[in-house]
Amino acid sequence: MSHDAFRSTAPRxxxxxxxxxxRLDAVxxxxxxxxLNDWVENLRARLGDGExxxxxxxASAGVGARSLFLLEAPGQKSMGAEAGLRRAGSGIISIDNDDMTAQNCWTLRAEAGLPYQESLHWNVVPWYLxxxxxxxxPGKTEIERAAPFLHEVMAMLTSLEVVVPMGRKAQAGWAAYQKRYAPKVHTLPTWHPSPRVFASRPAARQEILEVLQEAAHLLRAA
Structure with a gap:
């Protein structure tokens, strides 16, 4: 199946x-x-924690990503049924997942003009908590433990120009990573795109959109 065949026209x-x-057949x-997914399989073995x-x-840009969106840790809807969770989902970190946070990411990305085929979504802590x-x-211990694993991912993203840490935990994780490894990329922090944040902070959605528009501008200008 070609990469274009995965292109979604609506969220979820x-x-x-x-x-x-x-998608699962193609991972x-x-x-x-x-x-990246060879690395995931290897990391699962190193952690000794299955799925x-x-x-x-x-459907993402994969190793060719120019922009990276970092949240804090995988949600239940990004975990596969093998993980044994009550509300398991796809098994993939994707803006096409069947949950509101993914839907918000999908919609805001589309409004900002950021092609998913140039972007990658991941988490500062790559395992389910x-x-x-x-x-x-994630707490400070998990964030510090995860920094070397994020570095292994970053080493494969040779075209990366912009990182968007979304939410306080992701920003703390990215800051810990920056302190240790000093990556040469633009950092654009913003809110977590969850429905809870949008409900409690009415301005958050517009502020996220403005950050994503800035990311799109940086990529077009490069």
Whole structure:
């Protein structure tokens, strides 16, 4: 299947079982994400924790990403059924997942004119935190532990120009990473795109959109 075949025209595309099956079939074969997902498989073995790390999305830019969007840790809807969670989802970190945070990312990216085929979404902590029933936020220990693993991902993103850490935990994780590794990229921090943030901070959506528009401008100017 060609990369263009994964292009979604509306949010929550991965609620479609056929689309999800096609993505999962491609996680280890599509050349844009195969190096990243080989790394995921290796990390799972190193952690000794089975399916706790989701796959990178074949619909994204993969190793060719020019922009990287970082959240804090995988949500339940990005975890596959093998993980044994009550509300498991796709098994892929994707803006096409069937949840409101992914939908907000999809819509804001489209409004900002940021092609998903030039972007990559990931988390400062790449493994699931929490129980079968409830997700947990990463603490300082988890963030520090995860920094070397983020560095391994960053080393594969040789075209990267812009990083957008979304939310306080992601910003703390990216700051810890920056302090240790000093990457030469533009950093544009913004709010977490969750419905809870949008409900409590009415201006957050517009502020995120402005940051994504700035990211799009930087990429066009490069």
């Amino acid at each position: 595309a991965l609620r479609d079982p056929d689309q999800l099956r096609a 280890r074969t599509d050349p844009v994400v195969r190096p 706790s790390v989701p796959w990178f999305d074949p 929490g129980t079968a029933d409830r997700i947990a936020a």
